[in-house]
Amino acid sequence: MADAITADTAPARASARPAGSGDLRLRLRQNAGLLGAVALFVLFYGLYNLYHPRGFSTQVLIQNANEILTLSLLAMAQTVPVLLGGLDLSVGAVMTLVNCLASHLVAGSPAQIALGIAACLGAGAAFGFVNGCIVVYGRIQPIIATLASGAIAMGLALFLRPKPGGKIDADLSWAMTNALSDFAETYGLFEDGKAAWFQPVAWIPVPxxxxxxxALLVWVPFRRTLTGRTIYAIGSAEGAAYMSGLPIARAKLAAFTLAGFFAGAGGLFLAIQTSTGNADIPQASTYTLNSIAAVVIGGTSLLGGTGGAIASVVGALVLRAISFNFRIFDVPPLLQPLVEGLVLLAAVSLGALRALRAKNRLELFR
Known part of the structure; x- marks a missing residue:
């Protein structure tokens, strides 16, 4: 009888609860990693600006934005294969290859510059597509396939630029690495960039x-497509996705192609920022490892199926904010990897804590 009373009254108690509160708690649990990353960024970046002699100024913001963009694009590139449940170890090498390619192509007339930019982005996407073909049709694990293809990309980069050099259009380099007002002035978009409506946004860094x-024009629309949703389904349970009739092969090809596109964009901007091409092997390895760290810090699961590129951008912001503080507080170079490693370990541990507390795998997706 007591059991019957309990069973009958339980729905009443559940219905008495505000519907919005349950949804809010669910969303907070699902986005706990992202919210933690945002809190870390606010903490580290706020601390950096408080102790910087010119903190909270436009000049500092522009400098930081330039340092953030390439890693953020690499983090977005890494996110897509991770959502499948794999890793792409070639993103740093693809970035370096496109960086060297841009030093040959992004110069000359406006038409030549536009074609050069398109060629660089296309080269990155094409390399990612090749990675996808190796994984899908060669049936090779992504971590192995991209490790091998990354070595090929570095070889091509060294062929293009045995020594650092090349040339990037000076106007493009200046306009893309400064404030929106500088971009407008460089290309004469407004009368001296002094239009009244333009002034409130003129300070925003172009990067x-x-x-x-x-993020908004490429990743968000892609995520909402059938292919984008299939990527999440594959990472959650590939067998179930296959039995549901989802386009598995197409989604994997699209994931690696998009990863190559984002990595190519990172290499293109790195060339624009430095005005040169450089086949730097240690730099490529560092960017690859940092892209994985940014994905983890942003709350995307390395098991696949949960997270997103925007969360990984926040993770990249956290990594860069930590490095900004190294300069302010004169942290010895030998201690910097230790500090970054501790932060990454803490982020991974917090993400794993939820999995350890779950009674079964289904609870991870509630």
Whole structure:
């Protein structure tokens, strides 16, 4: 009888609870990693600006935005294969290859520059597509396939640029690495950039706008497509996705192609920022490892199926904010990897804590 009373009254108690509160708690649990990354970024970046002699100024923001963009694009590139449940170890090498290619192509007339930019982005996407073909049709694990293809990409980069050099259009380099007002003035978009409506946004760094454009115009629409949803389904349970009739092969090809596109965009901007091409092997390895760290810090699961590129951008912001503080507080170079490793370990541990507390795998997706 007591059991019957309990069973009958339970729905009443559940219905008495505000519907919105349950949804809010669910969303907070699902985005706990992202919210933690945002809190870390606010903490580290706020601390950096408080102790910087010119903190909270436009000049500092522009400098930071330039340092953030390439890693953020590499983090977005790494996110897509991770959502499948794999890793792409070639993103740093693809970035370096496109960086060297851009030093040959992004110069000359406006038409030549536009074609050069398109060729660089296309080269990155094409290399990612090749990675996808190796994984899908060669049936090779992504971590092995991309390790081998990354070595090929570095070889091509060294062929293009045995020594650092090349040339990037000076106007493009200046306009893309400064504030929106400088971009407008460089290309004469407004009368001396002094239009009244333009002034409130003239201070915004162009790199932040570029990053926002890639996130909102490329990633967000892609995620909402059938292919984008299939990538999440594969990472959650590939067998179930296959039995549901989802386009598995197409989704994997699209994932690696998009990863190559984002990595190519990172290499293109690195060339624009440095005005040169450089087949730097240690730099490529560092960017690859940092892209994985950014994905983890942003709350995307390395098991696949949960997370997103925007969360990984936040993870990249956290990594860069930590490195900014190294300069302010004169942390010895030998101790910097230790500090970054501790932060990454803490982020991974917090993500694993939820899995350890779950009674079964289904609870991870509630």
């Amino acid at each position: 932040l706008l570029v990053l926002s454009a890639f």
